[in-house]
Amino acid sequence: MTQLVSPAPERSKPGRSGGGLQRVLQRVAEGIVRRHKLVIVAWLVVIAASTPFAFQLSSVLTKQGASKVVPGTSSADVERLVEQDFPQRSQRETLLVLTAPDVREPRVRQFLAAVDAGLSERVARGEIDQTVSAYTIYRDAATAYLTQLQGPDGIRTAAADLALRTDWAKFPVPVPPEVVSTVISSSGGTTLVSVSFSKKAGNDPDVDGLRALAARSLHDAGLDGVAQVHATGELALIHDTYAKADADNGTMETAAYVIILLVLLLFFRAVVPAVVTLVSIGLAMNVSQAALFGLGHAVTLTQFTVTIMTFVMLGAGVDYSMLLSSRYRQERLAGRSVREAVVHATTHAGESVMLAGGAVALSFGATLLSPVDWIPPLGYGGLLGIPIILLAALTLTPALLTLFGDKFFLLGRKPLADMESTGLLSRYLRRVSAVASRRKIAVTLLFLLVTVPFGFVVASNHSTADPVALSPDTDSKRGFELVAKEWGHGTVFPTVIAGPIAAGAADGTKLTDSGYQAVTDLGDRLAGVPGVSEVDTVARPFGKALPRAEVTDLPPDVRKDFLADNGTLRIVVKLKDEPYSAAASDTVKRVETVLSDAGKAVGNLELGGATRVDEQYGSALNSSFWQMVLLVSLGVFLMLLLTIRSLVIPLHLIGTIMMSNVWAIGVTVLLFRDVFGLPVIDDLPIFLIILMMGLGMDYEIFLVTRVRDLVRGGMANGPATMRAVVDTGRVITSAGLVMAGSLGTMVLSSTIMLQQYGTGLATAVLLDATLVRMLFVPATLLLFGKYNWWLPKLRRAAR
Known part of the structure; x- marks a missing residue:
């Protein structure tokens, strides 16, 4: 040795x-x-x-993710009502999207029939509320028609055979084209299968199993290489994002261990x-x-x-x-x-x-x-x-x-x-600390001035919670893009109005005359709102108002999407703009105005859906952000106050962390928004600032406690600060590289959220471990001088 x-x-x-x-x-x-x-x-x-x-940790993780619906809001009430009374149209609805040259050809009918048959056992067990496709629409229409003619015995089998083997363009039983248009695109090249998972399917419905069934059915129908099928919907989008993140973990962990090992080898030699x-x-x-x-x-x-x-x-x-x-x-x-x-x-x-x-x-x-x-x-x-x-x-x-x-x-x-007192790094730190000592006011002002433009970047940024924009390239994202192209974004992320229908507006499951008139009037007014592309209600289930007689005779499967057996009403408003855009938010505000003016005649209705969830989530995020920042700041302040015995140092360190966080968020926004052209996730600031209040504080604490120990040993504040920068320089720099390397490997993830978390955290850590610790903290410590350790009462008690 x-x-x-x-x-x-x-x-x-x-x-x-x-x-x-x-x-x-x-x-x-x-x-x-x-x-x-x-x-x-x-x-x-x-x-x-x-x-x-x-x-076994992975066995207790939800693949559906945590909800962004804020408890106690109108969105939460609407979501609860939809899950309770319209489960087939809740967020647990998943869409299979099939594209083919002609989705009415026999092989596609065979595929749809096979998917329906493959899900029948799960429907019988109650794990799936219902499945809807062009095949089930034609089959059910034939069933209803033949039942009227011959009675129910054996009819369903015959109707299923008729729906499978007959060209739908020449179908002998009348099927409303409006119904068919909800599952077959106008181009005839895309068709949908709606699969509504019930609560019996658990918190993580088997989306992958649904995909496997679709792939087998595609193969059995001879459509390999001819057609493609995707599974999409909010549930599938979140499921795929989590699966991608899980698959990336191995690569990220390996990279983190390699980086940390290299830094440790250099540090310990x-x-x-x-x-x-x-x-x-x-x-x-x-x-x-x-x-x-x-x-x-x-x-x-x-x-x-x-x-x-x-x-x-x-x-x-x-x-x-x-x-x-x-x-x-x-x-x-x-x-x-x-x-x-x-x-x-x-x-x-x-x-x-x-x-x-x-x-x-x-x-x-x-x-x-x-x-x-x-x-x-x-x-x-x-x-x-x-x-x-x-x-x-x-x-x-x-x-x-x-x-x-x-x-x-x-x-x-x-x-x-x-190694702390000798070597290239120690010599560099001595020169840097000398600059901080000679130019302490200039250094402090420079750091504060640079913070201003970064603060402007952060304040002017428009972030998003759009699960599609933030999703990596997955099967569900490709499926969503197909649905949006053919039917619009509102098919997957609509604005939803729900609530109990007014007394006297419905008689059981049928609208009364007054109820029909009130629902029709409200639907017409909502359809006239600028930015609204379509409104679906029980009186206009396919975006067009129906005569009173036709509404009364609606098939139960259509009626129950808009009027539940217990009298809960559901109205779907599809927007022209993407649901997470500013234009969509403006449209929803206009919809809310119409609803508050005319909705009482229909019932006690509330507004929800993707756009409203995003608004209320953002509002709750902002309010809780400041509460959490205040809580963490207060906790850190008290902890440092009692241990370091200073009133100024805790405030100094908290302000320093806030400054470096603004820099890090600004860098992340500029990089992703302006360089890569990608959206910035809305919870980046709250996550980064709250977490860096702890992680970023490490290096300032290491430095300041060393200064305090030297001051306690009899050294003056100025020399103690200069020596502490050198004494702790090597370990803090290495520790910063370790932390930045560990957190920075998240940029290797295919999910934008982890990429931005990794970029922001690594940038903040590197700033704190280098520029901030080498220049700003020493300069301000020297600027405050003896007031760094000012705490009169505790000092008198100590004496």
């Missing part, structure tokens, strides 16, 4: 001038040192016991510490995944929960372990024994790790307060995983250091040399 060199050590006894947290950590460290083998064995047992459960650090943290993550598996039985978890947890835990865990082992090496260089070095490193570096981990846990915990169901699943992983990975860094890493001693740094090139 390389002979140890002492760089003017600080020989104060651990905990003597420290706070309560340091004293607790000192006692914990002393216990770990005495029983380090027991600690290692305990961790191995826990990891071994957790691994089988970690492998030795093989053993790099491998041991990465393996120990990687294994400890099994405990987090097992805990998440248990939690998944009680709350909704998604694939994104695991993805976010994996990369945050991996980056944070390695960062914390690096800081401890780096501080151990410095203590050994200062001449302390192995056990003293472990205790001293755990006492002082452990405090920074505890504060950093606490900030991250607060950030994740704040997401649970969001009123939007989509947000909390992203927080569960971090809230559960950070304490576990923090415990591993503070117990397993010291135990391994005690066990191996200096052999921890085996297989390297001078791994125990004084």
